[in-house]
Amino acid sequence: MSYANGRRFPKRATLVVGVAALLLAHAGPATATPATSVTAGPAPRGNVQKAMEELARVPGVVGAVGGAYVDGEPIGLGSGGSRLLGGRGGPIPVDARFRIWSQTKQMVATVVLQLVAEGRLGVDDKLGDLLPAVVDEDLVARADEITVRQMLRHTSGIPDWYAGEPKPDGSEGDPAFDVFDFTTRYRPVDLVKWSRDRPRTGEPGERFTYSNTNHILLGMLIERLTGHDLATELHQRLFGPLKMTKSYLMVEPPDGVRGPHGHGYYPDADGRPRDVDRFNASFAGGGAGGVVSTAHDVSAFNRAFTRGRLLPPELQRVLTDRLPDAPDAPDALDAPDSPYSPRERRSGCGEDFYITGGLAPGSVAMTFYSQDGRRQFAVSVTLSTKDTTRAGQAMGKALEAVFCPAASAER
Numbered sequence: 001m002s003y004a005n006g007r008r009f010p011k012r013a014t015l016v017v018g019v020a021a022l023l024l025a026h027a028g029p030a031t032a033t034p035a036t037s038v039t040a041g042p043a044p045r046g047n048v049q050k051a052m053e054e055l056a057r058v059p060g061v062v063g064a065v066g067g068a069y070v071d072g073e074p075i076g077l078g079s080g081g082s083r084l085l086g087g088r089g090g091p092i093p094v095d096a097r098f099r100i101w102s103q104t105k106q107m108v109a110t111v112v113l114q115l116v117a118e119g120r121l122g123v124d125d126k127l128g129d130l131l132p133a134v135v136d137e138d139l140v141a142r143a144d145e146i147t148v149r150q151m152l153r154h155t156s157g158i159p160d161w162y163a164g165e166p167k168p169d170g171s172e173g174d175p176a177f178d179v180f181d182f183t184t185r186y187r188p189v190d191l192v193k194w195s196r197d198r199p200r201t202g203e204p205g206e207r208f209t210y211s212n213t214n215h216i217l218l219g220m221l222i223e224r225l226t227g228h229d230l231a232t233e234l235h236q237r238l239f240g241p242l243k244m245t246k247s248y249l250m251v252e253p254p255d256g257v258r259g260p261h262g263h264g265y266y267p268d269a270d271g272r273p274r275d276v277d278r279f280n281a282s283f284a285g286g287g288a289g290g291v292v293s294t295a296h297d298v299s300a301f302n303r304a305f306t307r308g309r310l311l312p313p314e315l316q317r318v319l320t321d322r323l324p325d326a327p328d329a330p331d332a333l334d335a336p337d338s339p340y341s342p343r344e345r346r347s348g349c350g351e352d353f354y355i356t357g358g359l360a361p362g363s364v365a366m367t368f369y370s371q372d373g374r375r376q377f378a379v380s381v382t383l384s385t386k387d388t389t390r391a392g393q394a395m396g397k398a399l400e401a402v403f404c405p406a407a408s409a410e411r
Contacts, residue, residue, distance in 0.1 A: 048076030056080030067295030101358025219287025264362020
């Protein structure tokens with residue numbers, strides 16, 4: 001996987017890149033001590049609509065939609081570009097749904113830890129004991145040694161079913177499946193089986209190595225312990241209580257994004273962008289990246305999680321404590337498809353922001369949030385290219401334009 005070099009921001013504060021939770025990378029574990037304190041008093045506010053219009057001008061971006069929130073109240077919504085490629089389809093509604101991809105993982109992990117709080121399992125319980133089928137059917141090597149904690153923190157060594165073979169130059173290859181297969185239904189257990197013949201990435205608990213397979217298994221575990229499907233548990237435990245009224249889990253084809261929304265595109269073998277709006281829901285792997293949400297809803301979840309409303313502190317730290325041997329992070333805004341531990345990024349904002357995000361063919365979604373949980377900026381872009389680097393950089397600029405308009409104007 002290759003990463004572009006990122007430009008540095010003014011020195012007035014840092015944007016702390018906390019967790020790039022992508023379909024190719026996870027929303028934790030990561031934490032960091034802010035380099036500067038939150039600015040006292042009300043933060044300056046830029047024009048979200050203008051920021052989205054600027055974002056939509058980035059080459060390869062078809063459309064953009066986003067919303068900014070302070071203390072749960074919207075300070076601006078906006079969209080730019082168009083719903084369909086080539087300016088067709090009209091504008092994206094500012095309250096449109098979009099796929100949040102691997103931001104799903106943090107939600108699934110939260111549900112698992114809520115079950116821990118209820119005494120229905122322990123974080124150090126073994127995968128083989130909790131899901132005997134993975135042993136009986138030889139789905140996961142060394143399942144009798146792998147713990148729930150290790151799957152949550154991506155130290156299980158379980159190989160990733162999703163990622164394709166790297167290219168000769170070391171860059172990420174295409175996904176390990178047919179992006180344009182919109183109809184075949186694959187069960188979560190089928191995806192786990194795909195990973196079985198791949199080499200393990202380390203000893204259980206040895207080191208952080210990102211794998212979507214971890215969260216597919218965690219979703220299966222939730223269903224076995226509760227007797228409910230994962231969609232029901234997410235709704236009952238998160239979407240309903242947090243009034244995330246437009247959020248749901250895509251489960252299988254032909255599930256898609258409900259209501260008018262932006263369509264993403266992915267180049268075929270001839271380089272022609274093809275509409276992947278019907279991206280196969282089963283490829284999202286349920287617990288790995290299947291949630292559809294809105295700027296309002298994903299901000300509501302992020303705010304509740306950050307403020308400790310969803311988990312006891314000791315269990316929340318399972319997701320937020322930084323691994324001591326986690327690898328140095330690339331610049332997530334330049335390479336938003338990368339697993340990493342936190343690092344600082346210079347910003348013109350008067351406070352520190354963290355990131356959670358996700359991507360897959362056709363789109364990138366990110367949520368920026370302040371450490372105190374007061375401020376969120378959620379944004380999604382649809383694409384016509386495989387390259388996500390420029391879109392990631394531009395999403396960081398959009399954050400500054402919204403929450404640091406004066407500093408943004410200086411550059």
